[in-house]
Amino acid sequence: MMLLLMMVMMTKLTMMTIIMIMTIIMMMAMLLMMNFVVEPAEAAQITNYLAAGNYSFLEREYQDLTYAGVSLVDVGTCDGKQCVKVSYDDEKVPFERIMRVYFKHFDPKNASKGQYSEVGEQYKPAVYVNSEKEKTYVNDSLYKLERSRVFG
Numbered sequence: 001m002m003l004l005l006m007m008v009m010m011t012k013l014t015m016m017t018i019i020m021i022m023t024i025i026m027m028m029a030m031l032l033m034m035n036f037v038v039e040p041a042e043a044a045q046i047t048n049y050l051a052a053g054n055y056s057f058l059e060r061e062y063q064d065l066t067y068a069g070v071s072l073v074d075v076g077t078c079d080g081k082q083c084v085k086v087s088y089d090d091e092k093v094p095f096e097r098i099m100r101v102y103f104k105h106f107d108p109k110n111a112s113k114g115q116y117s118e119v120g121e122q123y124k125p126a127v128y129v130n131s132e133k134e135k136t137y138v139n140d141s142l143y144k145l146e147r148s149r150v151f152g
Contacts (some may be wrong), residue, residue, distance in 0.1 A: 051081035069093040
């Protein structure tokens, strides 16, 4: 009799275990059918607008940085100036690198008229900054560039 009672209890336990396992399997299948996908958090994007004469030169240079973390390069106008919009992951491409590219296409001698042989309001240089830190960096760089007398 005791043996029969133990077998009945084991059967109940086994049945409960099977029901629990089946419930877990069904829940997992439902989750899979929902196509539940966890997207990785997107890195913070910084966007700067830069003008330095004809935008085609800057556009090409920044497009070359897409491998490094630049996600968008677009052209247009800002305050009537030919401008390049650059969006980038500042963890991969620091603002300083964006500005190094910019200053390769910048002529401080001609800044009040335009850039190099391009003269007119639409060719005047401008950097639209997002923070005081960026503004300070740009002003310090301009100061160093003027003091270096690289442009005569």
